[in-house]
Amino acid sequence: MLIPCPHCGPRDLAEFSYQGDATRVRPDPASTDMKAWYDYVYNRPNPSGPHREYWQHSGGCRAHLVVVRDTLSHEIISVAFAHAGLNTAEGRQ
Amino acid sequence: MSARRATGGGLIDRSQPIRFTFDGKTYTGYAGDTLASALLANGVTLVGRSFKYHRPRGIFTAGIDEPNALVTVLKDGVREPNIPATGIEIYDGLTAESQNRFPSLEFDLAAVNQLAGPLFSAGFYYKTFMGPVIGPLKGTRFWMFCEHFIRRAAGLGRAGYEKDPVRYEKMNAFCDVLVVGAGPAGLMAATEAAKAGKRVILAEQDPRLGGSANWSGEEIGGKKATEWAEVKAAELTALDNVQILTRTTVWGYYDGNNLAAIERVTDHLPAAPIGVPRHRHWSIRAGTVVLATGALERPLVFPGNDRPGVMLAGAAERYAREFGVLPGEKIAVFTNNDSAYRAAAALKEAGAAIVAIIDVRPEISPAARALAEQAGIAPLTGHAVTDTVGKRLTKVMVQHFDAATGRLSGDPRPIEADCLVVSGGWSPAIHLASQAGGAPVWDGKLQAFLPPEPNQKWVGAGAFTGALTTAEALSTGRDAGLKATGKKASRVKLPEVAAPALDPFPAAVFEIKAKGKAFVDLQHDVTADDVRLAHREGFVSVEHLKRYTTLGMATDQGKTSNVPGLAIMADARGLPIEKVGTTRFRPPFSPISIGSLAAERHWRFKPDRLTPMHDWHVKRRARMMEAGLWHRPMIYGEPGETVEQAYAREAAAVRRSVGICDVSTLGKIAVKGPDAAGFLDHVYTNVFSTLPVGKARYGLMLREDGIAFDDGTTWRLGEHEFLMTTTTANAGKVMQHLEYYLDVVWPQLKVHVTSVTDQWAGAAVAGPNARKVLQACVTGTAVDNETLPHMGIVHGEIAGAPVMICRLSFSGELAYEVYCGAGHGRHVWEALMAAGEPFGITPYGLEALGALRIEKGHVTGAEIDGRTTARDLYLDWMLSKKKPFIGSALMDREGQIDWSRLRLVGVISLDGRPLGGGAHIVEKADGNGLGTSIGHVTASCYSPALQKYIGLALVRGGKARHGTRAFLSDPLRKRFGQVEIVSHHFFDPEGKRLHG
Numbered sequence A: 001m002l003i004p005c006p007h008c009g010p011r012d013l014a015e016f017s018y019q020g021d022a023t024r025v026r027p028d029p030a031s032t033d034m035k036a037w038y039d040y041v042y043n044r045p046n047p048s049g050p051h052r053e054y055w056q057h058s059g060g061c062r063a064h065l066v067v068v069r070d071t072l073s074h075e076i077i078s079v080a081f082a083h084a085g086l087n088t089a090e091g092r093q
Numbered sequence B: 001m002s003a004r005r006a007t008g009g010g011l012i013d014r015s016q017p018i019r020f021t022f023d024g025k026t027y028t029g030y031a032g033d034t035l036a037s038a039l040l041a042n043g044v045t046l047v048g049r050s051f052k053y054h055r056p057r058g059i060f061t062a063g064i065d066e067p068n069a070l071v072t073v074l075k076d077g078v079r080e081p082n083i084p085a086t087g088i089e090i091y092d093g094l095t096a097e098s099q100n101r102f103p104s105l106e107f108d109l110a111a112v113n114q115l116a117g118p119l120f121s122a123g124f125y126y127k128t129f130m131g132p133v134i135g136p137l138k139g140t141r142f143w144m145f146c147e148h149f150i151r152r153a154a155g156l157g158r159a160g161y162e163k164d165p166v167r168y169e170k171m172n173a174f175c176d177v178l179v180v181g182a183g184p185a186g187l188m189a190a191t192e193a194a195k196a197g198k199r200v201i202l203a204e205q206d207p208r209l210g211g212s213a214n215w216s217g218e219e220i221g222g223k224k225a226t227e228w229a230e231v232k233a234a235e236l237t238a239l240d241n242v243q244i245l246t247r248t249t250v251w252g253y254y255d256g257n258n259l260a261a262i263e264r265v266t267d268h269l270p271a272a273p274i275g276v277p278r279h280r281h282w283s284i285r286a287g288t289v290v291l292a293t294g295a296l297e298r299p300l301v302f303p304g305n306d307r308p309g310v311m312l313a314g315a316a317e318r319y320a321r322e323f324g325v326l327p328g329e330k331i332a333v334f335t336n337n338d339s340a341y342r343a344a345a346a347l348k349e350a351g352a353a354i355v356a357i358i359d360v361r362p363e364i365s366p367a368a369r370a371l372a373e374q375a376g377i378a379p380l381t382g383h384a385v386t387d388t389v390g391k392r393l394t395k396v397m398v399q400h401f402d403a404a405t406g407r408l409s410g411d412p413r414p415i416e417a418d419c420l421v422v423s424g425g426w427s428p429a430i431h432l433a434s435q436a437g438g439a440p441v442w443d444g445k446l447q448a449f450l451p452p453e454p455n456q457k458w459v460g461a462g463a464f465t466g467a468l469t470t471a472e473a474l475s476t477g478r479d480a481g482l483k484a485t486g487k488k489a490s491r492v493k494l495p496e497v498a499a500p501a502l503d504p505f506p507a508a509v510f511e512i513k514a515k516g517k518a519f520v521d522l523q524h525d526v527t528a529d530d531v532r533l534a535h536r537e538g539f540v541s542v543e544h545l546k547r548y549t550t551l552g553m554a555t556d557q558g559k560t561s562n563v564p565g566l567a568i569m570a571d572a573r574g575l576p577i578e579k580v581g582t583t584r585f586r587p588p589f590s591p592i593s594i595g596s597l598a599a600e601r602h603w604r605f606k607p608d609r610l611t612p613m614h615d616w617h618v619k620r621r622a623r624m625m626e627a628g629l630w631h632r633p634m635i636y637g638e639p640g641e642t643v644e645q646a647y648a649r650e651a652a653a654v655r656r657s658v659g660i661c662d663v664s665t666l667g668k669i670a671v672k673g674p675d676a677a678g679f680l681d682h683v684y685t686n687v688f689s690t691l692p693v694g695k696a697r698y699g700l701m702l703r704e705d706g707i708a709f710d711d712g713t714t715w716r717l718g719e720h721e722f723l724m725t726t727t728t729a730n731a732g733k734v735m736q737h738l739e740y741y742l743d744v745v746w747p748q749l750k751v752h753v754t755s756v757t758d759q760w761a762g763a764a765v766a767g768p769n770a771r772k773v774l775q776a777c778v779t780g781t782a783v784d785n786e787t788l789p790h791m792g793i794v795h796g797e798i799a800g801a802p803v804m805i806c807r808l809s810f811s812g813e814l815a816y817e818v819y820c821g822a823g824h825g826r827h828v829w830e831a832l833m834a835a836g837e838p839f840g841i842t843p844y845g846l847e848a849l850g851a852l853r854i855e856k857g858h859v860t861g862a863e864i865d866g867r868t869t870a871r872d873l874y875l876d877w878m879l880s881k882k883k884p885f886i887g888s889a890l891m892d893r894e895g896q897i898d899w900s901r902l903r904l905v906g907v908i909s910l911d912g913r914p915l916g917g918g919a920h921i922v923e924k925a926d927g928n929g930l931g932t933s934i935g936h937v938t939a940s941c942y943s944p945a946l947q948k949y950i951g952l953a954l955v956r957g958g959k960a961r962h963g964t965r966a967f968l969s970d971p972l973r974k975r976f977g978q979v980e981i982v983s984h985h986f987f988d989p990e991g992k993r994l995h996g
């Protein structure tokens, strides 16, 4: 698998760490809604097809990326920085 | 006489004789021979015994598809079994053995298995060993003995027990165009791509480029095909942008056009030159792949088709033209297509007599008829071979055959022959394309599977695409090269081909149904009747058929047997072949060495991490040990001391006066920014925003699920600046953890984290005299209790180098951690040693560090093991109730506060002998010292302070067991004994000593 890092260009899978499902949302830190916490920590859909996930370019620029990947073909559909600010030119300055 | 060397011809070098040994007997071959061709040249046609029935078997192919001629090679003191003799290049001193025979190849006792035919039919293992065992044999020793014997009788070569002494290597490569296969198609594709200026890798599994050009006997561009190939190869070799890998099999096609290949670098040499690996694993990332992998010939299935002397026609042609070897003197040909006629002409030209051409078809093409004439024989059309005779072939039985109905008629008649060459048509070698994804497509005219539509970036060329003629190979090769470059106009001229105009399409005949064992899979001894049995018993899908009969599951992965097996199943089900389906091919295309996959062990790219004081430790005769990538002193042993004596002495010195320990390996992370304090409040279970500048605090981190993650001290160096320390082992994980939260969860926080582990050197100075040591060498700041209280931080200098000193203790003694720039590390360390000399300062290693922390009951990775909670470790006091933190929501779930959890305690050995880490604790021990585990020892040592063997343990119920007794149960190390369970704070539980 080749992931095109917006910083570094296309790089081999070996340079990245999988950092989990990017569709989950962390509950408010003070939340006591246990269902929301279980969903965040444990419950994962297992979609066949496009899937949003975090990959950290740990062997490169170390940015976390949101990668949309087809779980059937491993095709990379889109890549963006997880930190929204980095996706604009001003944000990167 | 049967097989022999022809008087002329072939690409072997007759001026270079080579001596080799097979089954203890010495033979001579020539440079360029394979073991198979050299054995045939010496008249050796019996080379192995079959898998289940121990039937005699001969050489069947000339390449990687070989199912029969598997041998064991003995080299460098190691036995390597199951290598096809057709792929071994001979060298002086090559030693090989046949396999699966006892006591000898000629006379094999287990051949009686043949008489027990039905016993070994499809599903034998399942029925015999998996099903209920009936009657008095059930569970008996006799039954176990039988099973052992039967399993031994059915098998391949035996591997050795010796360690493989040879080196293997890994290589990463990138190219614009990877061409797999250097036959006429591959050579054209590589030339086209190379001339367009692309970076090209051309991989060929054989030692010589040219593929079929080396045995087709055709002419290309007005030259002999083999000469044309030689010129092309030389042209490509001269180009800087082309890398040619011979003896290299591309065996895996993975995502992102990443392909795996194995280069057999020195297998063809008597000994590997120094520094040169045996095999090199290639990971190749290609822009576009040109698949020019050719086609594999299929056999026909008929009784006796496995007898030594029966061989594929294309292989026989190759032996004659490439190796100058005749597989027989009187050769019969049996075919359903035209290609075998070319083989007949080649064998005749090399000096054999063609005694018959038996063709299942009623009519044949004029080109085939012309070749038959060259071979000097009138073909027997509308005929089939129904049996073979002889231990080594002496006769074939022939009968009238109707290809449309499959019916035999008339009386069988014998034809004397010592060799029968067979062709059942050609299957494109689509394995890599199938691995890349997509389902192969059945072609009814070619009676073969064609490659799927590409869903990765590859282009097909030559016989791989089903285009079987050389002219088509050249044009599709050029087109594929052009497509790979994305260019419009070709730079390469298409050469003319002079070749007979053969009909590429075979008759749809796969099997001659007559009485006798007709083999589909020669390597696994699967017969046509086995396939039908599987059908009758309901195993009709291809995948079930494979598993039930083991068809196609041997080391050759069914290269010759897949399509015939499928055809027989289709016939049994009354369905067309395309409705029965095919299996998807998986890597590897052909067997590869485990060594090549494990090659990283021999050539690892991971760094050795050395602290700035490393050379000092070594000079001081420290015994170093690896902690992750780090090298750390274990003990600084005195002559004659045991490890235990050394660390006990070091630890005692710390408690008595003062010691010094290199702590540079602790993870260090600079946490900076206006929101740094708030961020740490989220990350740690305890509060950091209230920490004053110039003070440090011990912190604990949990995971989201409430399990303890890491601990360490964090120092507030400024309002917006912290220095976080982590355990040595978790430095990378903690860094990643922080980055994740800042990137993903709280991107609005203005915080930046930087790993500074390698920027700081650290020394822990610990013991009652630690302050005096600092007072003797620190300038620019006072270090008295007022200026530098517990958990305080000061900045100063030691011997002119700036230092940062924090008073904190892991040992429980008055202690300081002295940090300086890594470049000053050794300088500062030596200054501390000099200042400590009057107090007998003692350097201590990891073992003493461990003993000191066990005495204090401090936890490390052995207790923070990914299963324990803060409460399990009695760190409840660190869990803030004032703020949420990572893990706070889930840490107190029912299961994580259950009474029966394993919780931290201390254990003391009551028999005066050491406790072992990992040993179980049991409440009641039986006569063998065994019992139900209530927990385990996590760390143990000899405690110089208590003068006892002690340990930390995680035990069910924890504190409630203080003061009780239990048993240590360690059957692995045969260590049993009584222990007392106590508080984990063994020494100075009130913590008076660290206040000096």
Ligand SMILES: [Zn+2]
Pocket (backbone or CB within 6 Å): A005, A006, A007, A008, A009, A057, A060, A061, A062, A063
């Ligand atoms: Zn990057």
